[in-house]
Amino acid sequence: MWSAFGCGIYDSGQQDSSYQRASYEQKREGSFMKKKVRPVPKFRKEQDERDFWNTHDTTEYFDFSKSNRVEIEFDPGIEAPVKSISLRLPREILNELKVLANKKDIPYQSLIKVYLAQKIAEERKAG
Numbered sequence: 001m002w003s004a005f006g007c008g009i010y011d012s013g014q015q016d017s018s019y020q021r022a023s024y025e026q027k028r029e030g031s032f033m034k035k036k037v038r039p040v041p042k043f044r045k046e047q048d049e050r051d052f053w054n055t056h057d058t059t060e061y062f063d064f065s066k067s068n069r070v071e072i073e074f075d076p077g078i079e080a081p082v083k084s085i086s087l088r089l090p091r092e093i094l095n096e097l098k099v100l101a102n103k104k105d106i107p108y109q110s111l112i113k114v115y116l117a118q119k120i121a122e123e124r125k126a127g
Helices: 018-029 046-055 091-104 108-126
Strands: 002-005 008-011
Touching (some): 091 108
16 A cells, blocks of 8 residues: 655555555646536526535535635624633533533534523513
8 A cells, every 4th residue: 555654655565445546646646636626507596506505515516725715804893793701510510411412413502502592581581
């Protein structure tokens, strides 16, 4: 099997699959950078587009190696929509939150936000 190690390439003598060999050859020759992208079809309705992207891989239609990183800046004096905080919780509560979140298939931090929002809404109604 051919492997890149540091700056040199060596043959370990192990068998590899044809997929690994082809992948290595593409990388060595740089052909993986020359991948052709397909044209994005025109859609009549938004639902048609949703259905299309749910069943197709975007990497076949866009060359992400040419994309630029975009940074969003807020105007001075305007706060970001979210703020990070540090919150100390007893381990038992945190473990229970994680179990509940896992059952709902959501991150536990999101579950905490949902519970806080619900409690705030209750308090507003009551008072």
